[in-house]
Amino acid sequence: MGSITLKNVKKSFGGVTVIPDISLDIEDGQFVVFVGPSGCGKSTLLRLIAGLEDVSDGMIAIDGEDMTKTAPAQRKLSMVFQSYALYPHMSVRGNIAFPLKMEKAPKEKIDAAVNNAASILNLTDYLDRKPRQLSGGQRQRVAIGRAIVRQPKAFLFDEPLSNLDAALRVAMRLEISELHNKLKTTMVYVTHDQVEAMTMADKIVVLNAGRIEQYGSPLELYQRPANKFVAGFIGSPKMNFVEGAEAQKHGAHSIGVRPEHLTVSRGPGTWSGVVKVSEHLGSDTFLHVDVEGAGTMTTRTSGDVAFKHGETVGLTPVEGRVYRFDAQGMAV
Incomplete structure (x- = not known):
């Protein structure tokens, strides 16, 4: 069992409040990702759960037992840094x-646990090597293996892939997801990379200035963002936002359209603009279009699209895919 409950948890450093007030329920066996920009409080929140920081107020329970004042070693959690x-x-x-x-x-218990962890992580052939003889991905697997042998109630990951190159990050992302499927143990994972969050999580916690902006499944956050902050943070490339007269036509203070929900044409569209940059990625092409009155808008099209710099194009949102926000940034 590894359910984690936070009730009105607050954290201040001196006179600076980092976590104003957070309540959250993480179910046993879930893979939950904390995501948000730098300084949003996600690592601090993870450290509070681990017991590496003391809460200023509120309660943290693990499997229904109050662990707020309990030492880290007694919480039966394993952390991977x-x-x-x-x-x-x-x-x-x-x-x-x-x-x-x-x-x-x-x-006997140690040997059995080490061999089991090594088997799960494909490290059996490397057990007699020193860390300097391993790649970055293999070293991270050793760190995870060290966490596995403790048989924790939950794993806590604090940006574990940040030191790896792009290809290794993708490979390790898959390995950690497969590990979760094998172990069925609760995992709480911190990252600033929303692609990691979208591809790995059962549930995502979007944090901003120490507050939870939204908590839900990746598709919930993508399809039904609660506010403009979540809409702009989840999705890559980020959502296009338009204010002014065009937004007022939709009865909103601002509207948002994802790049993949904008069709591009050589004829007229809802908006007209000039292609400033064309990024060809193989499977996709990102066009950055300068639209008068709306600034730069990004559209995601198929990789074989051949629009060039300086070309005038029309942009039209897919029906039913325009998001509306009020003056406070909340979804309408």
Whole structure:
């Protein structure tokens, strides 16, 4: 079991409030991702759950038991950090086994746990190597293996892929998702990368200035954003926003259209503009179009589209795919 409940949790550092007031329920076995811009409080919130920071007010429960004042080691949670924090003089086997050795577990239990974790993470052939002999992805797997052997109620990941290159990030993203499917253990994962959030999570918590803007499944957040902040943060490339007379036609202070929901044509459209930049990515082409009165709008089209710099094009939103927001930025 690994349910986590936060009730009116607050955190201040001196006179600065980082988490004003957060309540959240994470169900047993869920993969929940905290996402948001730098400084939004996502890592602080994870550290509060882990017990590495003390809450200023409120309550944190694990499996229904109040753990607010409990020491980190007693919470039965395992944390994986951005830095691998491996012992360079120890082998992979020694690094994975370290938490159990500290608990003075029997050798048979340690060996069985290490071999099991190594098998799950495809590290069996590397158990006698030192960390310096491993790639970045393999080192991160060792750090995860060290967390697995503790058999925690939940895994807490703090931007674990930030130090990896783009290809390794994709590979490790898949491996962590597969690991969750194998272990069925609660995972709470912090990232600033909304693509990681969308592809890995059962539920996403979008944070902004220490507040939860929305909590829901990836498709819920994509299809029904609660406000302009969520609409602009979830989705890549980000949503186009238009204010003024065009928005007023829709009975809104501002409207939003995702790049993939804008059709582009050489004839007239809802908006007319000039192509400033054309990004060819193979499968997709992103056109950045300068629209008078609306600024630069981005459209996502198929990879074989051949619009060029300086060309005048028409942009038309797909019916039913225009999002409306009021003056406070809330979805209408």
